[in-house]
Amino acid sequence: MPETGAQRFADALADLGVDVTFGLPGVHNLPIWESLGTAGIRLVGVRHEQAAGYAADGYARASGKLGVALVTTGPGAANTIGAVGEAMASASPVLIVATDIPSSLRRPGVVRGVLHESSDQRAMFAPVTKAALTVPSPDEIAPALLHAGRTAMAPQSGPVYLGIPADFLRQRAGRGPEQGGTELIPAVDTGAFERARALLSEAARPLIWAGGGALRSGAGAAIGNLAERLAAPVVTTFAARGLLPPGHPCLAADPVHVPEVGELWDEADVVLGIGTDFDGLMTQNWLMPQPPAMIAVNVNAADAAKNYRPDVTLVGDALAVTEGLLTGLAQRRGLDRLSTRLDRIEHRVRRRVRAEEPQAAELLSALRETLPDGAILVADMCVAGYWIGGFHRVSAPRKLVYPMGWGTLGFAFPAAMGAAAAGMGRAVCVCGDGGFLYACAELATLVQETLPVTTIIVDDGGYGMLRYDQEQAGLPARGVDLVTPDFVGLARSFGVRADRVDGFGRAFRRRLREFSRADEPTVLVVRARLRPPLNTSPRWYRVGTEN
Incomplete structure (x- = not known):
C-alpha cells in the first residue's frame, strides 16, 4: 500500500533515533499524530506550543539527543518562537516541525486569508534558528526531515525549523532524493x-x-x-x-x-x-x-x-x-x-554565602543532601534559580538545565517535563511564583503523561529579582508584586500531590526528600524571599558597564 507523507515522516523520525516528541494537535497536523501512534514514537501532548518547545529543549539537554516539537500552522508555530530563541542561544539540538497552509491554497506574494496563513512562516524562524527549511513536495518530507535533524545535532548544535504544507501529509509520498550532508569540522592544523x-x-x-x-x-x-x-x-x-x-x-x-x-x-x-x-x-x-x-x-x-x-x-x-x-x-x-x-577559595565563598544570604545557604545544602542520585535539576530565571546556577554542586554532566542562553522566564517547568521524559532520572524543577504561572496548565500534562517531576515553587509574592532592582534604585515597587493563586490548591485540583512550607529548613528538607522519591508528580511550595547572588548583573563586582 502506498505510504503517505505523514507515514514517511514517522519513518524518518525513527531513522533519526527519536523515541519521544512533544506537541499540540491542530487541524493541519493531525496526520502526524496518527502516524506516530502507529510507529511506536511517544508523543507527549502539552497545553501550549511554547511548552512543547521548552520540553524538547529540556529533553535535549538532559539526554544529549535530538529534541522534537510538533506544532500546527500559524499561531501554533509562532507560539514556539520564545522557546526556539532560548534553544538557539544555548545551542540545544531542537527540531521544530510545523505545518503550513496547504500548498494548493498558497499564492506567491499574496496573503489570501486562509486559516492560520502567514505571509512567510519560515521567515519568522530565521533569526532564531540554525536553519529554517520548508518541504517543497511530499516526496521530500523524509529527506528534508533527516537533513533537518542531522543539522540540528551537528556541532555547533542548535534549533532547526522545518515547515510542511498540510496537504503533503495525506498525499502519496515517495522516498525522494537524499539531501546534502552536514559540514564536517576540518582537522586542526x-x-x-x-x-x-x-x-x-x-x-x-x-x-x-x-x-x-x-x-x-x-x-x-x-x-x-x-x-x-x-x-x-x-x-x-x-x-x-x-x-x-x-x-x-x-x-x-x-x-x-x-x-x-x-x-x-x-x-x-x-x-x-x-x-x-x-x-x-x-x-x-x-x-x-x-x-x-x-x-x-x-x-x-x-x-x-x-x-x-x-x-x-x-x-x-x-x-x-x-x-x-x-x-x-x-x-x-x-x-x-x-x-x-x-579548597580555601571554596571555604571563603561558602562563608560569604552563609553571611550574605543564610536562606540560600540552606537551599543549597538541602538540595545537595536530599535529592536522589541521578536527579536532574532544572532552574528557572528566578532568584533561587540564580543561586542554583552559580553555586549548586552539579554531580555530573547534563544534571543541571538552566536557561542562561537567552534568559527566558517560564522555561523551567515545561523543560523539566522534557527532562523527565528523557528517562535519565527524576526532574526537580525550581521556579518562582511568577515564572510558574507562564505554564501552570502543564500540570495537566504531568498527570496525563505520569511524568516524574517534582516542582519547587519559591513564592515571594511576585518578581523578586525585579523588586530587588527597584529597591536598589530607591524606586517604589511597580509591576512586581503579584496576586497569585493558592498553588497547593491549584496543583491538587489537577490531581497532583502538593504541600506548602515556610523557608528552606527542616520541613523543606523532609518534604523534598519525600516528594523527590515519589512515583508521581509532586509540587512543593516554599514561602521565602532571597537576596540575589553575585552572579546576577546588579551585583557584579566589576564595575563600569551597563547592566
Missing part, C-alpha cells in the same frame, strides 16, 4: 597545536575556562586530565556545570562572578578557552581583562574570537582537540598546592 602546547608548557599560571561546547562534546574527562597535567584551575560556565565531578582537584566550583574565583582569571598568564564564546553573562559584560595570552578551542573560528582576542585558535571538536593537546605535554608540579588553594 599541526602548527596551531604546536603553538598552543608551547604556550601551555611555558605558562606559570594557566587557567582553563570550559563552556557548553565542552560539555556537549563529552570532553569532561579529557579536560580533567589536561588540568591535572598542567596543574591548572578549571572555571566552568553556566552551560558547563557538572563537566568535572565536584571533588576534582582542579575544579573552581564557584562562579567567576565572586572575587575569590575572579582572581584566578586576573592572575592567569595563559587562558585556555574550550567550547566557549566568553559571553557577557559570564564575563560581566567583558570587564574581565584580556589575558596576556589566550588559546581558543571552538568549532567556529569567528565565534572563538568575537569577544576576546585569541593568540591561537584550534578549530575542532572540544574532546578531540583536548586529547590532542595532552599529547606531548609534560606533567607539571603544583597540583597539590593548587587543590589546597581551591
Whole structure:
C-alpha cells in the first residue's frame, strides 16, 4: 500500500533515533499524530506550543539527543518562537516541525486569508534558528526531515525549523532524493597545536575556562586530565556545570562572578578557552581583562574570537582537540598546592554565602543532601534559580538545565517535563511564583503523561529579582508584586500531590526528600524571599558597564 507523507515522516523520525516528541494537535497536523501512534514514537501532548518547545529543549539537554516539537500552522508555530530563541542561544539540538497552509491554497506574494496563513512562516524562524527549511513536495518530507535533524545535532548544535504544507501529509509520498550532508569540522592544523602546547608548557599560571561546547562534546574527562597535567584551575560556565565531578582537584566550583574565583582569571598568564564564546553573562559584560595570552578551542573560528582576542585558535571538536593537546605535554608540579588553594577559595565563598544570604545557604545544602542520585535539576530565571546556577554542586554532566542562553522566564517547568521524559532520572524543577504561572496548565500534562517531576515553587509574592532592582534604585515597587493563586490548591485540583512550607529548613528538607522519591508528580511550595547572588548583573563586582 502506498505510504503517505505523514507515514514517511514517522519513518524518518525513527531513522533519526527519536523515541519521544512533544506537541499540540491542530487541524493541519493531525496526520502526524496518527502516524506516530502507529510507529511506536511517544508523543507527549502539552497545553501550549511554547511548552512543547521548552520540553524538547529540556529533553535535549538532559539526554544529549535530538529534541522534537510538533506544532500546527500559524499561531501554533509562532507560539514556539520564545522557546526556539532560548534553544538557539544555548545551542540545544531542537527540531521544530510545523505545518503550513496547504500548498494548493498558497499564492506567491499574496496573503489570501486562509486559516492560520502567514505571509512567510519560515521567515519568522530565521533569526532564531540554525536553519529554517520548508518541504517543497511530499516526496521530500523524509529527506528534508533527516537533513533537518542531522543539522540540528551537528556541532555547533542548535534549533532547526522545518515547515510542511498540510496537504503533503495525506498525499502519496515517495522516498525522494537524499539531501546534502552536514559540514564536517576540518582537522586542526599541526602548527596551531604546536603553538598552543608551547604556550601551555611555558605558562606559570594557566587557567582553563570550559563552556557548553565542552560539555556537549563529552570532553569532561579529557579536560580533567589536561588540568591535572598542567596543574591548572578549571572555571566552568553556566552551560558547563557538572563537566568535572565536584571533588576534582582542579575544579573552581564557584562562579567567576565572586572575587575569590575572579582572581584566578586576573592572575592567569595563559587562558585556555574550550567550547566557549566568553559571553557577557559570564564575563560581566567583558570587564574581565584580556589575558596576556589566550588559546581558543571552538568549532567556529569567528565565534572563538568575537569577544576576546585569541593568540591561537584550534578549530575542532572540544574532546578531540583536548586529547590532542595532552599529547606531548609534560606533567607539571603544583597540583597539590593548587587543590589546597581551591579548597580555601571554596571555604571563603561558602562563608560569604552563609553571611550574605543564610536562606540560600540552606537551599543549597538541602538540595545537595536530599535529592536522589541521578536527579536532574532544572532552574528557572528566578532568584533561587540564580543561586542554583552559580553555586549548586552539579554531580555530573547534563544534571543541571538552566536557561542562561537567552534568559527566558517560564522555561523551567515545561523543560523539566522534557527532562523527565528523557528517562535519565527524576526532574526537580525550581521556579518562582511568577515564572510558574507562564505554564501552570502543564500540570495537566504531568498527570496525563505520569511524568516524574517534582516542582519547587519559591513564592515571594511576585518578581523578586525585579523588586530587588527597584529597591536598589530607591524606586517604589511597580509591576512586581503579584496576586497569585493558592498553588497547593491549584496543583491538587489537577490531581497532583502538593504541600506548602515556610523557608528552606527542616520541613523543606523532609518534604523534598519525600516528594523527590515519589512515583508521581509532586509540587512543593516554599514561602521565602532571597537576596540575589553575585552572579546576577546588579551585583557584579566589576564595575563600569551597563547592566
